[in-house]
Amino acid sequence: MQDAVLNMTDTAQPRQAFTELLERHRGIVFKVANSYAWNPDDRAELAQEIATQLWRAFAGYDPTRSFSTWLYRVALNVGISHVRRDSQRQQHSVPIDDELHDMADKSAADPAEQHQLGQLQQVIAALDPLNRALMLLYLEDRSNREIGDILGLSESNVSTKISRLKQRIREQFT
Numbered sequence: 001m002q003d004a005v006l007n008m009t010d011t012a013q014p015r016q017a018f019t020e021l022l023e024r025h026r027g028i029v030f031k032v033a034n035s036y037a038w039n040p041d042d043r044a045e046l047a048q049e050i051a052t053q054l055w056r057a058f059a060g061y062d063p064t065r066s067f068s069t070w071l072y073r074v075a076l077n078v079g080i081s082h083v084r085r086d087s088q089r090q091q092h093s094v095p096i097d098d099e100l101h102d103m104a105d106k107s108a109a110d111p112a113e114q115h116q117l118g119q120l121q122q123v124i125a126a127l128d129p130l131n132r133a134l135m136l137l138y139l140e141d142r143s144n145r146e147i148g149d150i151l152g153l154s155e156s157n158v159s160t161k162i163s164r165l166k167q168r169i170r171e172q173f174t
Contacts, residue, residue: 037082
């Protein structure tokens with residue numbers, strides 16, 4: 001569903017429109033931050049950096065297009081840049097610690113289901129940034145076309161990559 005076309009004629013209007021749209025779609029910011037930063041401080045810093053970059057880029061947003069698609073594109077680019085900067089600083093992978101990467105639904109009643117969810121999250125966390133973004137959007141039930149728009153890939157390329165990722169994940173669980 002397209003977001004309402006925004007009237008941004010006076011100087012206060014863009015800030016208010018941005019604030020309202022960001023509040024409405026803030027879950028996307030936190031999902032991306034949770035996918036690309038492992039400890040709570042880094043996640044909070046990344047979420048803030050995403051919001052800052054969204055504001056800087058907001059003047060270029062076309063209000064006739066989907067805000068969530070635009071937001072995902074900016075947020076994922078910031079997340080991927082964060083991972084690249086972090087890996088350049090550390091030159092090694094960060095171990096996944098369930099206590100630090102608290103994405104699992106702790107309210108799940110079935111321990112086996114919780115264990116499987118934790119395993120899936122570890123597999124996704126170990127993916128390179130592009131494939132992690134693909135899986136994040138796929139698990140969000142985004143269409144291949146929308147994923148392609150967000151990541152700058154063709155719809156058929158998205159379909160192929162997701163199919164390969166699903167096969168790789170199945171192989172890791174067998």
